[in-house]
Amino acid sequence: MSANEDQEMELEALRSIYEGDECFKEISSISFQFRIGELEDTKAFILDLTWPEMYPEAAPQISLDAFFNNRISAETKQLILSKLEEQVEANLGTAMMYTLFEWAKENQESLMENHKPVVTxxxxxxxxxxxxxxxxxxxxxxxxxxxxxxxxxxxxxxxxGWNWIDVIKHVGETHLNTELL
Known part of the structure; x- marks a missing residue:
């Protein structure tokens, strides 16, 4: 089978597996995003994966540059990428998108154990x-x-003196009041 046929088969499989899953997003026929964790979870992150022309014989390009990931430190991103690259090497030559997504979900805690949210x-x-x-x-x-x-x-x-009382008027009024009593 050619690389394009393998890609088409994997694309069809991904669409059927993740149909209706809000974590999976198909950007194009060769580019995908997958969110690991819930939106509110501070340890959640988004994987960006793009197939090169020779995928699955060549490794997919993996990125954590999505805006959603801005709260993750550079060290944690590097750890995630290195662990995912190990998985890519182990699965090179086979359809691996589902395997990578599921591996990242299963290992989210260990990938994010040293995570301290970056606050801007x-x-x-x-x-x-x-x-x-x-x-x-x-x-x-x-x-x-x-x-x-x-x-x-x-x-x-x-x-x-703009707010002073008119002293003569005030004295006159108090004098009149005392005479009346």
Whole structure:
């Protein structure tokens, strides 16, 4: 059988085995993704596999460059790739996609045992990193702004005594109140 016939047979087998499986995704007739683990699992990862022209006589290209894998450290990715390459060498010359996917599922714990999630924090300001919320400024109307401007001097400061009580008026009112009593 030629490499193309082997690929077609394996492709047909993969489609029937993984039909309806949300972990398997056929990118093209020679490129596939398979998620190992549940979406919420911090130890889950996605395998990208692409068949070269001479597959299965030649090894498939295996990648962990999917965005989903950004939380996995480079050391852990390297370990996964080296272990998968050992499996590829053992199965070279035969249809191995199903074998690789199932092997990765069965060995997920050992592949990810030294995994410490890589955390990347994207923040727009230092306040959001500390958990503080920014206070919104009160929105003023044009007339409110005009009143403030009319009360302030050229530096934007209120004149001295702007909120003082009219002492004479106040004394007069208190004097009247005491006479009435």
């Amino acid at each position: 924090i994207v923040t727009s300001s230092s306040d959001s990193a500390t958990g503080k919320k920014k206070e919104k400024k009160e929105q003023l109307t044009k007339s409110q702004k005009r009143k403030i401007i009319n009360r302030t001097d050229h530096k934007g400061e209120l004149p001295r």
